[in-house]
Amino acid sequence: MIPIDGQEKKRVAIYISQSDEKGTYPARRAAMIAHEMAEEADIVFLCGAGSPPAPDGFRTVSTVNSTAFLQAITAMRPDLLIRDSGSTFREEVEQIRQLVPTIIHFDDFGDGGTLADLVFQTLYAEPNDKVLDHYVVGIESFMADEKLLSLKQIGLRKERPGPLPHLVISFGNEDTGNLTYRALRHMMQLQIPLKVTVVVGEHYAHDTSTLRMMALGRRNTTILEHPHNFTEVCADADVILCASGYMPYEVAVMGIPCVVLAQNEFELGLAFPKEQHGFIHLGLGRKVKQSSLLNAVMEPLLHEPLRKKAIARQAALGIGDGKDATCEAIRYFLEYPKRQTGETVGNAAFNMLH
Structure with a gap:
């Protein structure tokens, strides 16, 4: 028109x-x-x-x-x-x-x-x-915006994770319930080599110094504050841990194994980020057990068939x-x-x- x-x-x-x-x-x-x-x-x-x-x-x-x-x-x-x-x-x-x-x-x-x-x-x-x-x-x-579309289905082109797999943690712009802190605290218990990038939103509602102190206790752990090239950071990940709102849609465009935690009851009721679409959904983040979270993050890194299956399911959606x-x-x-x-x-x- x-x-x-x-x-x-x-x-x-x-x-x-x-x-x-x-x-x-x-x-x-x-x-x-x-x-x-x-x-x-x-x-x-x-x-x-x-x-x-x-x-x-x-x-x-x-x-x-x-x-x-x-x-x-x-x-x-x-x-x-x-x-x-x-x-x-x-x-x-x-x-x-x-x-x-x-x-x-x-x-x-x-x-x-x-x-x-x-x-x-x-x-x-x-x-x-x-x-x-x-x-x-x-x-x-x-x-999806042009930057995200330029990385569409990048997961299909990735090789199997190397000796230092990359986990990206992101719980949005505010993260009112501070799932960022909870997730990083649990990740500190992993004894295997793992690169961890924690992406903090522009309006993160909590003290980032606590995250930085935790990161000092674990090798290859980075706290990335705004401004940052969020899409490119995620595209480099071998597995992503995030909330269950819009971000799983962006992850599915790229095709990257993803573990999801709901920030609240609203997110918990959303139907998209589920197993049939290539996600591991663990329910409410404030209730997740450490063992469940660690196992979920490690599954696509240790089991190649599971990694490929998750990526294929996301790619089949044709989203974006x-x-x-x-x-x-x-x-x-x-x-x-x-x-x-x-x-x-x-x-x-x-x-x-x-």
């Missing part, structure tokens, strides 16, 4: 709010969509108290609370709203429907999603009931190419909106103020 010269671009509002310790992926996903659509639509980011910064070069409107959010929507009258803010409430979405012709949500487990026009449920649980027709559930909507289909859906709804709100005053007011 490329606008004709002189024709006003349609406006897309994007609202991202950090929730459920989902890390940086929602912001990166929004940036990929914004850059892909920038030439054909007017992209505006709505940023609240829990929002990551908008990508460089895009307009931003501050929405400090739900009232300000609705006021901004009323003023700007976007043609389409993309929302990635965790579970939403029906009452709020009912209000937004009166203002916006089309609403698209990402990873919404709330009842507000039932009133959206399209919901991409990349994170998903095993459904107890029939899924509504406007929900797109599964890995097909996962979009969701950007094109997602953006095509956005283009379709811009061309054929679900509702006609019949309001033009808001657009004029928004353009005067910004």
